[in-house]
Amino acid sequence: MEFSFDALRRWPDIEAPNLYAFDATDRLVLDTAAQEIADAGEGGVVAIGDRYGALSLGAATLHSASGIRVHQDALSQERAIVANADRFDLSDRIALHALDADLVRDARVVLLQLPRSLDALDEIARLIAGYAAPGVRVFAGGRVKHMTPAMNEVLSASFASVEAGLARQKSRVITASAPRPAGSHTDSSWPxxxxxxxxxxxxxxxxxxxxxxxxxxxxxxxxxxxxxxxxxxxxxxxxxxxxxxxxxxxxxxxxxxxxxxxxxxxxxxxxxxxxxxxxxxxxxxxxxxxxxxxxxxxxxxxxxxxxxxxxxxxxxxxxxxxxxxxxxxxxxxxxxxxxxxxxxxxxxxxxxxxxxxxxxxxxxxxxxxxxxxxxxx
Structure with missing residues (x-):
């Protein structure tokens, strides 16, 4: 079956007419990071908060990424990613991981659906800064109505460069790079x-x-x-x-x-x-x-x-x-x-x-x- 965003399903997560398996943020993240994804090489791309596979499967089909490491906190959405990968015959292009060092070790590109929780974002940002490649670039997308300046501040605690892109279809991408050295944070780490x-x-x-x-x-x-x-x-x-x-x-x-x-x-x-x-x-x-x-x-x-x-x-x-x-x-x-x-x-x-x-x-x-x-x- 040929990949299409419209063909993504939420199953076995709850499905309803007003609930969707992808949104404009997924497309904008992939478009913004297109060249970096293409250049990342085998195992260079990580997708975090990839709700139903739009980021990881989109990176695999649109930009030929392989060895994509994926983390999704919710089990029902993790299972939906697996089901969608199976339907599109893309299971060999992704690998599920816990939120740990192995998820992001030496990663060059991280595609991120911004979590609503600032604490969740802080834990993710610290992990990337601590274990990804020094030249890693993080493409963090969200719906504009749910984004706040505090998200930039959280990312800035772990990355020296944080830049917000232009909005498109009510979505926006923040690009973070230049990880700060471990230990530069003044507060405690997670958990x-x-x-x-x-x-x-x-x-x-x-x-x-x-x-x-x-x-x-x-x-x-x-x-x-x-x-x-x-x-x-x-x-x-x-x-x-x-x-x-x-x-x-x-x-x-x-x-x-x-x-x-x-x-x-x-x-x-x-x-x-x-x-x-x-x-x-x-x-x-x-x-x-x-x-x-x-x-x-x-x-x-x-x-x-x-x-x-x-x-x-x-x-x-x-x-x-x-x-x-x-x-x-x-x-x-x-x-x-x-x-x-x-x-x-x-x-x-x-x-x-x-x-x-x-x-x-x-x-x-x-x-x-x-x-x-x-x-x-």
Whole structure:
């Protein structure tokens, strides 16, 4: 099958009429970096944040790049890249990598979809500056409405030259080069930690982990209701665990529980492992990178803890939450419990009743609602 941007699919990630597998940013990055990609040689090109393969597969077909190293934090998007590469018979042109030194070692060109998180951008920039070739050029693209001057400042901490290009179709590319020497940063490297004395918890996080070392307000609200999980519940899953706060706190409260923390984000699962270890429950919290709970058998779990996201990329979309509710229903034993927190304006209770079972409200504040759903028999 001949490569075409229009033929890229999001599957197995969520697909909907208003969700796309590529945008104008992908095209602009590839056009801006065209000559550098062509000159990079075997293994010289790296694509980071390549959501569904537009950057890596576009570089392979439009500019004859090969040995392209690719990192995508989200597992569903990583799987979509593999599926698209298979469909276009380009699997031999790319290789998936973790966000580590081997991803960028001696790279000459880095194609980057700018992350929304400045911390995620900082971790990526430091890694490139520390391990890529001295002459590396980074082409970081984004939608203009989501770009801020702070992104230039973050890149400038790792690169001596940072230049913003002209906007095209509401997208823009920032080109960074001349890596600064390692150790030139004044603050600590990644991952980082923060002690929350009020909760007696230490949270570790990589740059792309949701909320970082902070504890987001929804999770903090849900922590007040962990004791609502029945004492008879012994197998627990923290679904979409982020930095592992819920899983760790529950394991501390219930020493007899077997807790699994699962998230599709590589940064989140790495962070959750560190958080559990830092709080002395690393041996009792199993951390798994998974899309939903595909590795968990049906009707095998006593309780699920969930603070679902309500964004898909930059779009507000209920698709992920509904997918996670359905997954919780699948893995819960009859009579099992889903303890969830969600933004009150999203009115998820009807969905929970339909997908999981009888649902009642445990708590509500100005922004969030906590509910307990009981799996239908």
């Amino acid at each position: 980082r930690s923060q002690r929350h004395a009020d909760l007696d918890l230490t949270v570790w996080a990589h740059g792309a982990a949701f909320a970082g070392t902070r504890i987001d307000v929804g999770t903090r609200f849900l922590l007040d209701y962990l004791e609502s999980v029945p004492e008879t519940a012994h197998r627990i899953v923290d679904l979409g665990c982020g930095s592992g706060v819920l899983a760790t706190a529950f394991a501390i409260q219930r020493p007899d529980a077997a807790v699994t923390a699962t998230d599709q984000s590589a940064a989140a699962t790495a962070s959750a492992c560190l958080t559990a270890d830092a709080n002395g429950v690393g041996e009792r919290v199993a951390v798994v990178r998974d899309d939903g709970m595909s590795a968990v058998p049906d009707r095998s779990v006593d309780a699920v803890l969930l603070n679902p996201p309500f964004h898909i990329g930059a779009s507000v979309h209920a698709g992920i939450a509904l997918k996670l509710f359905a997954e919780a229903a699948r893995v819960l034993k009859p009579g099992g419990t889903l303890l969830s927190v969600w933004n009150s304006h999203l009115h998820y209770r009807g969905h929970l009743e339909r997908l999981v079972g009888r649902t009642h409200q445990l708590g509500r504040n100005s922004k969030f609602t906590v509910t307990m759903s009981r799996r239908s028999e």
